[in-house]
Amino acid sequence: MDVNELTSLFADAIFLVVSMVAVLVVPSLLVGLLIAVFQAATQVNEQTLSFLPRLVLTLLMVLFAGPWILQQISDLFNRLFMNIPHIIG
Template identity: 90%
Template sequence: MDVNELTSIFSDAIYLVVAMVGVLVVPSLLVGLIIAVFQAATQVNEQTLSFLPRLVLTLLMVLFSGQWLLQQISDLFDRLFMNIPHIIG
């Protein structure tokens, strides 16, 4: 196995991790930012006001994008598993 194929495998894996984190975390960050602006404007400093909507949104994102996330992980695993003889030899 040459360096280009190994680099391709690692770049695909890193891209997948970034995409998965982006799908799960970015919406939560946006909601957190909106709530932080609201709290700053109204001077309400309640921790649960910030935590609960982000938790619900993250769980909803896992619910809606979970199948896609598992499919992407499965595709990467299948690619790695099928290339084991080529990687070793």
């Protein structure tokens, strides 16, 4: 296997991990920011007010984006598995 092909496989894997994390974390960060602005405006300092909506949103994102994430992981695994003879020899 060529160094460029191996680098491409690693780049695709890293991009997949970054995109999966971004899909799950970015909405939670945005909701956390909105809640922090709300808390700063109203001077309400309740920890559960910021934690619970982020937790619920993250779980909803896992529910909705889960099939896409599993499909992407499956595609990458199949690509790696089919390239084993090419990688070894």
